[in-house]
Amino acid sequence: METIGAVGVDPKGPSSVVEKSTGAYGVHDTLRYGFASAKTDIIPPHPLEHAQATFELNREAVQFQTLRHTQGLHAPLKLQMERKLTSKIQRLPPFESSMIAFDTLTGNDSCLPLTDVLGGECDISLNVDTHVIMERRLKFDKF
Structure with missing residues (x-):
């Protein structure tokens, strides 16, 4: 990646990111990458797709x-x-952690994401052993 001016921009554009979709025998791997589309092979992606994907990184670089x-x-x-x-x-x-300090530093504390309005995942299972999970997180379980 090369920096152009103040913003880190990939000079090759969106076409520089190519995902390998062939398997071991050189045939398209449908189970992992979905059905092959002739449209994506012929038509290049829209120029704004790359700009939209890298907007946050470019904004942080300018900031x-x-x-x-x-x-x-x-x-x-x-x-x-x-x-x-x-x-x-x-x-x-x-x-689940609310990450309020991180959101305040990044400026996302004034945003209202859709998960806050509709409710996020309520997958709290209180039957877990907190000590075992913390040992795994802190990598103490390798002894």
Whole structure:
């Protein structure tokens, strides 16, 4: 990936990402990749698909470069460090973490996603052993 100006953009565009869809015998693997479509083989993807897929990354790159120019090198480094630390904060295993600190740092605290309106997955099973799950998460179970 090459940076062009202030934003990290792939100069090859969306056509540079090619997924291998053939199996061991050189035939399209329908079970893993679905049915083959002649349309996707002939027509290139729309130019805005790549822009839409990389919008968040480009927005963050511009934000970090603006911070770097206005406040110095420490500002984007501090923000990246805070985001990394707050993304690791979790509740105990049976409960879903709200990640409110991470959402506040990324600016998503003012957004209202569809899962908040309709309700997310209510897959809380209280019959799990919290200690075993935490040992697996912290990689203590390899002894």
